[in-house]
Amino acid sequence: MTILDGNKTSKDIKNEIAAQVERMKAKGEKVPHLAAVLVGTDGASMTYVNSKVKDCEMVGFKSTLIDLPEETSEEKLLQIVHDLNTDDDVDGFIVQLPLPKHIDEQKVLMAINPDKDVDGFHPTNVGKMTLGLPTFISATPFGIMELLERYEIETSGKHVVVMGRSHIVGRPMSILLSQKRKAGNATVTVVHSRTTNLKEITKQADIIVAAIGISEFLTADMVKDGVVVIDVGITRVPDDTKKRGYRLAGDVDFESVSKKASYITPVPGGVGPMTRAMLLKNTLLARERHS
Structure with missing residues (x-):
């Protein structure tokens, strides 16, 4: 059994990005600039955003954190999104989810310029991903694909079972793994809370992506020997x-x-660090597109 080490792989990616930033600096080019908008005091969100700021420092990116109180109005947040959309110095930005209940998350995400949507959540980018066109792939699926590629795990012709159908992980994973690409060409089955013969399906899987949101749900009696398991939950x-x-x-x-x-x-130490690394990779991609 081999551990798919997200800590080590993400560190490798960050080193590669840092080297690219150094080359940009040497040429006198503008370094990538990532902005993050945080509304409220959700503990997990605060930890995650602060770690993103540290990641930016580590690779030489410029970063901006816009920290807003819980009571910030939807109108005010949409104005900030508009300002970031039109700020030529900002290459990409994220609005950290979840947002307070009085703010319409979908309305805010739709307001983000797709060319700066480094989270890859805007329908324009989701549509391009579905069609296999160059775009920003949301960071968690992007990280999983990178992990499969770097560990040279064979996916072509394999049966992949994706557990979960969220727009952020399950659905894009099912599309990416079935596409004609390096870590792709798989036969994909999506299972979810309404799947009746779940165990029967997971036992057939060569690769399982578990993103169902229930702790320790997938057990040994549900998998076959030699299975590759990607655990997205935390x-x-x-x-x-x-x-x-x-x-x-x-x-x-x-x-x-x-x-x-x-x-x-x-x-921890698997998919989580890869998600953070791929946000940086998307920001570098945004910078290169804007040059």
């Missing part, structure tokens, strides 16, 4: 033996499934 599970009172668990029961898997991502 949940805080109460654990009195830990100093902080919880442990982080994925959608996969790592202890049992790892004994049967040929490759598997850990939680």
Whole structure:
């Protein structure tokens, strides 16, 4: 069994990006500039955005954090989005989700200029991804594809089961893996909460992408020997033996499934670091497109 090490792979990607930024600086070119908009004080969102700022510093990007109070109006947020859309110094930006309940998330995401949508959530970019055209691929699916490619995992002709149908992970993963591309050409089955013969389907899978949002849902009796497992989930599970009172668990029961898997991502240290690295890669791509 081989661990698909997201920490190491993301570090490699960041080093590659940093080298590219150094070459830009040497030529006197403008370095990439990523902006992030955070509304409210959601703990996970604050941690995630702050880590993105640190990532930017690490690779030599310019970064801007726009930190707004919880009571910020939808109108005010849309004005900030408009300002970022028209700011030529900003190559790409994200509006961190979830937003407070009084703000229409879809309305805000639709207002982002697709050419600066480095999260890859705008319908224009989703449509281009579906058609196999050059675009921004949302960071988590992009990271998973990169992990499969760099570990040279054969996907062509394989049966991939994607657990979950979210617009952010499940749906784009099913499309990308079925396309004619390096980590593609797979036969893909999407399962979800209404799938009746779930175990029967997962046991047929050569590769499983678990993004169902239920901690330790996928167990050893649901997979065959030699399966490749990508665990997208991350949940805080109460654990009195830990100093902080919880442990982080994925959608996969790592202890049992790892004994049967040929490759598997850990939680933490698997898909999560790759998501952050691919946001940087999308921002570099945005900068190159704007030059």
